[in-house]
Amino acid sequence: MKSPVTARLRADGRIEVLTAMTDMGQGCAAVFPQIARAAGGLGEDDVVFAEPDTGDVPDSGPTVASRTTMIVGNLIARTVAELRDSILDPIVGEGLSVSDGWIVGPAGPVEPFRDAARRHFETAGPLEITHRHEPPEWQTFDESTYQGAAYPTYAWGADVVEVEVDPDTLAARPVAATAVCEVGRAIHPTLCKGQIEGGTLQALGWALLEEVKLQDGRYLNDRLATYIIPTIKDSPRIDVHLLERAWKGGPFGAKGVGELPMDGGAPATAQAVENATGIPVEEIPATPEKLLLASSSPVGAALCGRAGWGGGANGKNAASEKTGRPHRAAPTENEVLP
Amino acid sequence: MERLLDVLREGLGLTGTKEGCGEGECGACTVLIDGEPTLSCLVPLFQCEGRRIETVEGIAAGPARDFLERFVATGGVQCGACTPGIVITAWALLQRNPAPSREEAREALAGNLCRCTGICGEPDR
Ligand code: FES
Ligand code: FES
Numbered sequence: 001m002k003s004p005v006t007a008r009l010r011a012d013g014r015i016e017v018l019t020a021m022t023d024m025g026q027g028c029a030a031v032f033p034q035i036a037r038a039a040g041g042l043g044e045d046d047v048v049f050a051e052p053d054t055g056d057v058p059d060s061g062p063t064v065a066s067r068t069t070m071i072v073g074n075l076i077a078r079t080v081a082e083l084r085d086s087i088l089d090p091i092v093g094e095g096l097s098v099s100d101g102w103i104v105g106p107a108g109p110v111e112p113f114r115d116a117a118r119r120h121f122e123t124a125g126p127l128e129i130t131h132r133h134e135p136p137e138w139q140t141f142d143e144s145t146y147q148g149a150a151y152p153t154y155a156w157g158a159d160v161v162e163v164e165v166d167p168d169t170l171a172a173r174p175v176a177a178t179a180v181c182e183v184g185r186a187i188h189p190t191l192c193k194g195q196i197e198g199g200t201l202q203a204l205g206w207a208l209l210e211e212v213k214l215q216d217g218r219y220l221n222d223r224l225a226t227y228i229i230p231t232i233k234d235s236p237r238i239d240v241h242l243l244e245r246a247w248k249g250g251p252f253g254a255k256g257v258g259e260l261p262m263d264g265g266a267p268a269t270a271q272a273v274e275n276a277t278g279i280p281v282e283e284i285p286a287t288p289e290k291l292l293l294a295s296s297s298p299v300g301a302a303l304c305g306r307a308g309w310g311g312g313a314n315g316k317n318a319a320s321e322k323t324g325r326p327h328r329a330a331p332t333e334n335e336v337l338p
Numbered sequence: 339m340e341r342l343l344d345v346l347r348e349g350l351g352l353t354g355t356k357e358g359c360g361e362g363e364c365g366a367c368t369v370l371i372d373g374e375p376t377l378s379c380l381v382p383l384f385q386c387e388g389r390r391i392e393t394v395e396g397i398a399a400g401p402a403r404d405f406l407e408r409f410v411a412t413g414g415v416q417c418g419a420c421t422p423g424i425v426i427t428a429w430a431l432l433q434r435n436p437a438p439s440r441e442e443a444r445e446a447l448a449g450n451l452c453r454c455t456g457i458c459g460e461p462d463r
Binding site for chain 2: 023024025027190191193194195197198202223224225229231232233
């Protein structure tokens with residue numbers, strides 16, 4: 001996706017950055033200004049971000065695939081740094097750089113960058129720079145076969161989940177979760193950890209509660225009254241550990257992180273439930289009904305009006321490869337208890 | 339029948355109060371009515387006569403300023419859809435109980451859903 005980002009010099013000497021990203025939780029309203037200031041050596045008040053109105057901003061791509069900070073952030077860093085250099089170049093002087101909003105020479109601070117930028121606008125007129133995302137040459141992806149490397153790198157994570165299961169009801173409750181994520185570099189550690197906490201909680205909900213039920217192509221639970229997500233009372237302690245190994249393709253080493261915490265939390269929870277109960281969990285959410293059906297309990301069979309796990313009419317009664325225990329095939333929608 | 343939520347958002351332009359579900363499940367629309375956290379999506383306007391309604395704009399402009407700053411600094415907000423409701427609920431809790439236990443805080447916030455973040459750590463903050 002060759003998505004562009006634009007930086008332009010304004011008459012007041014500020015740099016305006018134009019991207020299409022709307023902050024709906026990616027954290028870009030906080031992270032983008034951080035990246036722009038750090039990349040340009042600019043001060044708190046030297047950068048402004050345009051409202052992401054599609055009539056004004058370039059199409060810097062959608063919020064997908066955890067790309068916002070990694071891809072768009074990287075374009076911002078490049079674009080702002082280049083705009084700063086274009087403003088700095090005509091200024092006569094040896095070894096000038098910009099730091100904390102000041103132009104600095106060998107003998108110390110020379111003048112605020114914004115003053116020089118304003119003069120540049122007055123003498124040379126508007127200035128605008130656009131960069132597009134170019135995947136590295138070695139990264140090739142075939143759009144027709146969907147094969148190849150879709151991304152130049154990935155963030156990595158490992159999850160540990162501890163559950164308690166009520167032996168009478170088979171209701172499972174997460175007690176503690178730990179997520180260790182290698183994120184390249186956390187630009188805003190508080191927001192980064194928050195995303196991982198929230199994503200982990202969502203993964204726990206997916207593992208134990210959240211089930212999209214469909215009938216004849218319609219949702220049976222299309223509202224929050226019937227589609228149950230975790231509340232604060234379902235949320236265990238979640239410990240997040242960030243590992244930072246700067247990745248040279250991302251802004252200041254950052255990789256994408258948004259979706260990562262959804263990957264490991266549910267499998268870890270399923271394993272924990274299996275470990276606690278001995279019942280193979282091959283489908284999530286691991287609700288009490290599904291666990292009862294998958295167990296060898298005659299109660300499950302009786303309650304469900306079925307011949308039990310060993311006598312499934314469809315013959316899907318092979319032993320679980322993993323546990324060696326016989327079990328029923330995962331129940332279908334109709335088999336789930338009311 | 340107009341809901342208090344619509345009058346706040348559309349009539350008065352106070353868009354700080356959010357509509358999440360519109361059916362009393364999510365807590366995003368929470369406001370204070372005579373100091374009590376209440377779901378404004380379930381309140382018909384006529385029930386509000388003579389009562390004191392406070393929204394997140396009101397408490398943010400007043401005594402809750404510091405509380406809000408701490409809320410932001412500790413990462414209690416991500417997309418922000420649930421945030422006004424959580425802020426109102428937590429603020430009301432602190433008014434009647436300045437030092438709630440972890441359990442009390444969890445109990446108070448149990449009706450405020452959050453899909454992003456914050457909700458796990460909230461009682462610590
Ligand atoms: S909008 Fe009122 S509870 Fe969800
Ligand atoms: S911050 Fe997004 S729903 Fe709570």
